[in-house]
Structures are given as C-alpha cells and as structure tokens.
Amino acid sequence: MHGEDLRTRLRSALATTTARLGEAEVPSPSADARALIAHAADTDEPLVLLDELPEDFDERLERATARRERREPLQLILGRAPFRRLVIDVRPGVFIPRPETELALDLLLEHLDEAPAAVIDLCAGSGALGAAVLDELPCSRVLSVEVDPAAAALTAHNLERAGTGRGRVITADLLGEVPELAHLEPVDAVLSNPPYIPPEAIPRDPEVLAHDPHRALFGGGDDGLEVPRAVIGWARHLLRPGGVLVMEHADVQGEEARDAAAAIGGFDLIRTLPDLTGRDRFLVVRRAPGEPTSRSERLTR
Known part of the structure; x- marks a missing residue:
C-alpha cells in the first residue's frame, strides 16, 4: 500500500x-x-x-x-495490562491490575532498610505486584496467595514470566486456615491489594461491575474490611521484626484500617499514605522489633 x-x-x-x-x-x-x-x-x-x-x-x-x-475493558480485549515496567497478561474472570496499585512497591521500599529477600503477595489476583517485585528486585523471592484457582493460575504464569523460578503460588482462603503459611519462616515484606468494597458500594463503571469478579471487589462484612483485616492479621504473623506490610484500601477506609492494625497489635508503625492523586489509599505497618518469635505465637516456623 x-x-x-x-x-x-x-x-x-x-x-x-x-x-x-x-x-x-x-x-x-x-x-x-x-x-x-x-x-x-x-x-x-x-x-x-x-x-x-x-x-x-x-x-x-x-x-x-x-x-x-x-464496555468490555480494553485490557481484556488486548489480553494485557501495563504495570510498572511490565506488561502483565490478563484473562477474563480475573481482576485487572490498576495503575494506582503500582505505588505499593515504592512505599514498601521506602520503609525497608534494604531490598527484601522474601515477599508475600496476599490476594494476588493477576500476580501483578509479585511480578513487579521479581522484575525489579532480582535477589527477591515471592510467594503469592490467591483464593480463586483461575487467578492463581494466571499469577503463576505472570510470576514465571517476570522471574523464572523465583516465584510460587498457593491457592488458599485467608479467612480460613492456611497450613502453607503457618509453616513459613518470617518474611521481610507483605504486599496486598485485597478486596475492600463495602456491600452497598456498587461500582458504577460497566467495565468493573460486569467484568471484574465480585469476589475480588467486595471485602466482606458491613464495612468491606473482613478480608483486609485478615490480611493484617496474617502480616502480624508472617513478618519478621522490622518487616513491613503495604496494603491498598479505599480512600475512606484509612482510619478503620489503622484501627484494625492497632487492635491486632504487634506493630510499631501504623500509617496511612496517599496515592499519586493525594487520596488516602495505603496502609503501611511495620512489625515491632523485639516481638516474640516462638512457633506457637508467630505461626511461621
């Protein structure tokens, strides 16, 4: 032509x-x-x-x-979504990664003295956060946890593309017992973008309502924070002293997320930090140094 x-x-x-x-x-x-x-x-x-x-x-x-x-999401039509330095594969029925979540890794690194050797990504979805860790931190290993088998399979795919052999996935419900997590050695960091939408807050965008799985959107309980509270609880048990959790939440949930972390205990830093638009979107907590690390108390050995 x-x-x-x-x-x-x-x-x-x-x-x-x-x-x-x-x-x-x-x-x-x-x-x-x-x-x-x-x-x-x-x-x-x-x-x-x-x-x-x-x-x-x-x-x-x-x-x-x-x-x-x-109004099918553009990412599903293209079969991929940009995330930090990567292009993540996406599939129907799995939560599509959002640009605002990209900041979680920066916040994590800002609150750690050195690059983490071991990172756990709870409620992994497509595996975008874990894949970004493997891509940008070549000495790190990632364990991703996802309740949905289809999403877990996609997570495994994206982790392998980002860091061959350094990531693995378990399929588990954080609201129940997870033996695989209960026997882990303490880790340096936990990342999470859990479901957190309250039951009455129905998304308006057709792309979200019709194509993102509701299990990945609605966090459970009257306030949408049942799963996020479970994430904080697991972080309390999984993190080494000085280890850091960064968890995304809705911009109106900052105080409730801090209260949940304070009630669970074991943290010497509890902060709410904004996203790039200035909205409060991330809970950052640090495991208190000097906390007991017995097998029965930490459930990680």
Whole structure:
C-alpha cells in the first residue's frame, strides 16, 4: 500500500473508532481507539511507523471496537495490562491490575532498610505486584496467595514470566486456615491489594461491575474490611521484626484500617499514605522489633 494511502486509512480508522467509542461513553475514546488500531494492526510500534497493514485489519478492528463499545475493558480485549515496567497478561474472570496499585512497591521500599529477600503477595489476583517485585528486585523471592484457582493460575504464569523460578503460588482462603503459611519462616515484606468494597458500594463503571469478579471487589462484612483485616492479621504473623506490610484500601477506609492494625497489635508503625492523586489509599505497618518469635505465637516456623 502506498504510504499516503496508508496514512489516510489510519486517519479514517482513528476518527471513526474514536467517534464510536465516544458515543458509547468510553472514558478515553481517542487513546482507546489508538490502542485498538495498533492491536488490529498487530504492532507495538507507533502508528506513524507502520508501512503496511494485515489483510484482516478491518475485520480485526471491527471486532475489537464492537467489544469496547459494549464496555468490555480494553485490557481484556488486548489480553494485557501495563504495570510498572511490565506488561502483565490478563484473562477474563480475573481482576485487572490498576495503575494506582503500582505505588505499593515504592512505599514498601521506602520503609525497608534494604531490598527484601522474601515477599508475600496476599490476594494476588493477576500476580501483578509479585511480578513487579521479581522484575525489579532480582535477589527477591515471592510467594503469592490467591483464593480463586483461575487467578492463581494466571499469577503463576505472570510470576514465571517476570522471574523464572523465583516465584510460587498457593491457592488458599485467608479467612480460613492456611497450613502453607503457618509453616513459613518470617518474611521481610507483605504486599496486598485485597478486596475492600463495602456491600452497598456498587461500582458504577460497566467495565468493573460486569467484568471484574465480585469476589475480588467486595471485602466482606458491613464495612468491606473482613478480608483486609485478615490480611493484617496474617502480616502480624508472617513478618519478621522490622518487616513491613503495604496494603491498598479505599480512600475512606484509612482510619478503620489503622484501627484494625492497632487492635491486632504487634506493630510499631501504623500509617496511612496517599496515592499519586493525594487520596488516602495505603496502609503501611511495620512489625515491632523485639516481638516474640516462638512457633506457637508467630505461626511461621
């Protein structure tokens, strides 16, 4: 195809796709249109560098655009989601990683004296947090815990891609007994983006309500903090003295999360920290030095 004809075809595709997504009330129609066109063109390069299109470009773009018009998440259409330095594989039925969660690893490193050798990712979902640890901290090992078998399988896949042989996954419900965790040696860090939405707070976005599994959204209990409290409790038992938990929560749950950590006890630092937009989104706690480390008390040996 002649270069000018290709440019004209791409401009037309961009204008048409953007207009269709705008009419469907997609929040970022132009950006999504560009991503869908690149997907249909089977390229990761900027569109201006293309010199040809696949024969089935129009059909691929039409299928992808129709899916996005129905408010299927862009990440599911593309089969991937950016997360820090990585591109994480995503699958239907598994919680899609969000950009705001990326800050959790930075907050963890800010509160540790050195890079952690052993990290546990509780409520792992797609495995994005654990994969980021393996990618950016080549001396670290990661154990991810996920209740849903399909999500656990995806976590294992993404961990292996990010750090061959340094990550493993167990499928377990943190609200019950988890023998695999009860016999671990103390670890340096715990990361978690647990479900935390209260039962009455129904998500408005169709992408979330129809495509993110409800088990990964709603945290249980009247306040949505049943699972987050379990995460804090496990962190109390899993962390070595001086070890750190970073847990994401809703921007209105900071005080309740701090209260939960204080009630569970064993921490000498309990803080709420904001995300990049200034909203309170992360609980950071540190295991108190000098705490008992007996097998019966810590459940980690």
